[in-house]
Amino acid sequence: MSNPAWHTSFVEPLLPTSKPDTIREGQRTEMTRIAILIGYLLLVTARLTQTSPVSAEEAVLAFAVVTELPKDKGRVPAQVAIDGAVTPMTLLASDEILPNLAWKTLEVCHALKLEGQKTSEGFRVHTVRAIDSAMLPMVLQGFAGDCLLKKALDVAPFVD
Numbered sequence: 001m002s003n004p005a006w007h008t009s010f011v012e013p014l015l016p017t018s019k020p021d022t023i024r025e026g027q028r029t030e031m032t033r034i035a036i037l038i039g040y041l042l043l044v045t046a047r048l049t050q051t052s053p054v055s056a057e058e059a060v061l062a063f064a065v066v067t068e069l070p071k072d073k074g075r076v077p078a079q080v081a082i083d084g085a086v087t088p089m090t091l092l093a094s095d096e097i098l099p100n101l102a103w104k105t106l107e108v109c110h111a112l113k114l115e116g117q118k119t120s121e122g123f124r125v126h127t128v129r130a131i132d133s134a135m136l137p138m139v140l141q142g143f144a145g146d147c148l149l150k151k152a153l154d155v156a157p158f159v160d
Contacts, residue, residue, distance in 0.1 A: 059115045059126055063136050064091060065144045066110045073098060076106060080114075080123055081140045090122030102130040109147040111136050 064078040067088065076091040091114070097103050102112070103125075113135070115127040133144040 058117075060118055062114045062116065062118075062123060063131075063140055064089075064112045064114055064123075065133075065136070065140055065147060066106055066108055066112070067147070069108050070106055073103065073106070075122070078112070079140060079143050081137050082118060082123075084137065084139055086139050086143070089118075092119070092122045092124045094125065097125050097128055100128055102128050105130075109133075109144060109151050111140075111144055 060082055062080050062082045064080045066076060066078045068077045070076040074093050076093070078089060078091050079086055080089040080091070091112075093103060111131050111133045113129045113131050114123065114125050116123055116125040118124075133141065133148065136144055
């Protein structure tokens with residue numbers, strides 16, 4: 001303990017030895033911050049694209065009333081209500097829908113609750129349920145009522 005500088009041997013390893021090492025440490029922390037920020041932005045972007053309402057794979061809820069007797073069970077003309085707007089469309093059945101009992105027994109004026117995708121060709125049906133006309137949205141109930149009256153008047157002469 002006769003050496004007057006004995007305490008410096010313990011402190012020297014803790015102190016930076018040169019200026020370039022401190023610059024590298026500063027760059028590393030800055031790069032780490034940038035990497036974390038980029039990763040966070042990528043996660044947020046990925047999350048937003050997954051929950052985007054414009055997703056092409058998203059199923060849309062629709063209600064429909066069959067307007068004509070379908071000649072081809074794969075393509076059925078109907079009045080379709082999506083988000084309160086009624087448009088005449090063709091209901092396009094997928095292979096999973098064709099064996100469905102509600103789809104096999106379709107007739108004029110049948111009311112349907114559908115899930116699927118709106119395409120340029122029509123409405124591609126993923127799920128289908130036959131419902132009572134009273135369960136249709138108000139924008140379609142008038143059309144369904146007129147259709148049922150017309151159907152009843154067409155059938156009435158044959159009742160005798």
